[in-house]
Amino acid sequence: MSETAQASTTDATTGEPEAPGFEQLGVTGPALAAIRDLGYETPSAIQAATIPLLLSGRDVLGTAQTGTGKTAAFALPVLERLDLTQKTPQALVLAPTRELALQVCEAFESYASHMKGVHVLPVYGGQGYGVQLSALRRGVHIVVGTPGRIMDHQAKGTLDLSQLKYLVIDEADEMLKMGFAEDVEQILAQTPEDKQVALFSATMPAAIRRLAQKYLREPEEVAIKTKTTTNQNITQRYLVVSYAQKVDALTRILEVENFDGVIVFVRTKNETETLAERLRARGHSAVAISGDVPQAQRERSIKQLRDGKLDILVATDVAARGLDVERISHVINFDIPTDTESYVHRIGRTGRAGRTGDAISFITPRERYLLGHIEKATRQQPTQMPLPSPEDVNTTRLNRFDDAITAALEATGRIEAFRDIIDHYVRHHDVPEGDVAAALAIVAQGETPLLMDPAHDPLSAALDAAGRPSRERGGRDAREPREPRRGRGDYAPYRIEVGRRHRVEPRQIVGALANEGGLRRDDFGAIAIKPDFSIVELPANLDPAVLERLRDTRISGRLIAITPDRGVPNRRRPAHSAGDTRPPRDDDHRKPRREHGDAGRDDRPQRKPRHK
Numbered sequence: 001m002s003e004t005a006q007a008s009t010t011d012a013t014t015g016e017p018e019a020p021g022f023e024q025l026g027v028t029g030p031a032l033a034a035i036r037d038l039g040y041e042t043p044s045a046i047q048a049a050t051i052p053l054l055l056s057g058r059d060v061l062g063t064a065q066t067g068t069g070k071t072a073a074f075a076l077p078v079l080e081r082l083d084l085t086q087k088t089p090q091a092l093v094l095a096p097t098r099e100l101a102l103q104v105c106e107a108f109e110s111y112a113s114h115m116k117g118v119h120v121l122p123v124y125g126g127q128g129y130g131v132q133l134s135a136l137r138r139g140v141h142i143v144v145g146t147p148g149r150i151m152d153h154q155a156k157g158t159l160d161l162s163q164l165k166y167l168v169i170d171e172a173d174e175m176l177k178m179g180f181a182e183d184v185e186q187i188l189a190q191t192p193e194d195k196q197v198a199l200f201s202a203t204m205p206a207a208i209r210r211l212a213q214k215y216l217r218e219p220e221e222v223a224i225k226t227k228t229t230t231n232q233n234i235t236q237r238y239l240v241v242s243y244a245q246k247v248d249a250l251t252r253i254l255e256v257e258n259f260d261g262v263i264v265f266v267r268t269k270n271e272t273e274t275l276a277e278r279l280r281a282r283g284h285s286a287v288a289i290s291g292d293v294p295q296a297q298r299e300r301s302i303k304q305l306r307d308g309k310l311d312i313l314v315a316t317d318v319a320a321r322g323l324d325v326e327r328i329s330h331v332i333n334f335d336i337p338t339d340t341e342s343y344v345h346r347i348g349r350t351g352r353a354g355r356t357g358d359a360i361s362f363i364t365p366r367e368r369y370l371l372g373h374i375e376k377a378t379r380q381q382p383t384q385m386p387l388p389s390p391e392d393v394n395t396t397r398l399n400r401f402d403d404a405i406t407a408a409l410e411a412t413g414r415i416e417a418f419r420d421i422i423d424h425y426v427r428h429h430d431v432p433e434g435d436v437a438a439a440l441a442i443v444a445q446g447e448t449p450l451l452m453d454p455a456h457d458p459l460s461a462a463l464d465a466a467g468r469p470s471r472e473r474g475g476r477d478a479r480e481p482r483e484p485r486r487g488r489g490d491y492a493p494y495r496i497e498v499g500r501r502h503r504v505e506p507r508q509i510v511g512a513l514a515n516e517g518g519l520r521r522d523d524f525g526a527i528a529i530k531p532d533f534s535i536v537e538l539p540a541n542l543d544p545a546v547l548e549r550l551r552d553t554r555i556s557g558r559l560i561a562i563t564p565d566r567g568v569p570n571r572r573r574p575a576h577s578a579g580d581t582r583p584p585r586d587d588d589h590r591k592p593r594r595e596h597g598d599a600g601r602d603d604r605p606q607r608k609p610r611h612k
Contacts, residue, residue, distance in 0.1 A: 024046070029114075030114035046222065053222070061221045064200065072107065075111050086159075090168070093168040096170075117477040121134070161190065162192065169199045176205070197215060233351045233355065234351040238382045254312075254397055259528070260314075261329060261330075265337075266315075269319075272289065273288040286311070286313070287312070288314045305328075330350060330360065331359045340377035495561065496534050499531050547562065
């Protein structure tokens, strides 16, 4: 890169009162008509700075955050100068992930909707070669792909880049983080020297600059200055809640929030399906995506979310990388990330394309220190939110019930038929119409009560007036007296059919049993995880109704089939339980190893779980 190029940095900022329109930037004809159809009126900062440079033939080195409109910044100039008579690829876009490659392809197709005969091909791993080879034989104008699959085609001789005119490297810093640096260089080295190159990156580390110096010709630098690292139109809130209360808190938030599409982030891939299953059991349309989910299934889930056929994705950071769906109104950090970069990336999945978005984070009392890091990284102070009360939930349920009645009343054709049925019942049974309507509401509602009973709300009882877990260790008011600890005789051992080989951890056991059975932290004694099963100490006087509710509980997708542990030959029992009339065995004095799920036993700091 020349010194002149390094000095010629363009600083573009948003909110200019006299921002040029797309036609002033040089976008014309079918491409201009397409973006107008899509509702684009004013170019974003990166578009206003980049489009004229690329149309003039200059190489560009762009620095801009995700979600600033980079795709249109390079796609529109490519489409403006595309030669539809050339059947070999003219433009190649390298993307770090399959999801991003597919999104870029969809964007190209949208911008080319008024152009006849434009062929765009996504090329990525996990998709069969047959489809890609057939398309390449027919002729493709634009190829968008991940480095690995592009190199595969180059090695097989099935991708002819000899007449390539335009090459775009998107999310270059992510490409380097994922170990694609050598692949990108090898691809660049096998393309024509006179091609035009545009490189975009959220950051500009030394490795990116070295790449630019080697493969870009006197590039014009475009740096988009942002005042904050997150969009101002994203509202950040947090709820202080214990781990065992998270599922109930999430369910309640989903009841009262006016959401469209939601991404719920968890820390591990094992937890994605567990949480998605619990949400489905509570009536929500939720699907899990992680690195282990087959690519076709991931694409199908994302499409369902985009089309409004699915409301909630439960995802890990890796699975959601590059995910861009405009209808995502909420991002919920079920497990708060410990690094701020991941936090910024997560909440950036909402508030896209000028829309407003909401980010809600669940924070345990031990994680409060992370709030300062988040505020420093985002330059915004998240607001603490209270847990929605039963009254809030009931108000929402009644409003939805009213809306359902209104919608039914508007279906006049069906109303007339049912009115005759109701009149017949009233005449023959001498029952007021109001009572009949109430009875029909009971039938429609089923066994689940329509309204919550505020007097029997264990979740709210576990939180103090400020929304903090009142009995969480480390969050307890110093003046609050401790409840007496249970003695060993107050517990009885129970066996559950999940163990070490199912990658279960004590915190998962505590969370599942507390959520499904309504148990408290002090209801748990020692937890011993064996290879194929686990032994959990629960109150000796456990209500049989609680045990019945727990029988259908699943952990990591596996039915726990909880039963009282009576002991079997050749296996050590975890402890000599109260009420056991058999004489203690010689090894009964060996108590099970106390793990971090041993809630309420002492106040020593818990050990961090090992992530497998």
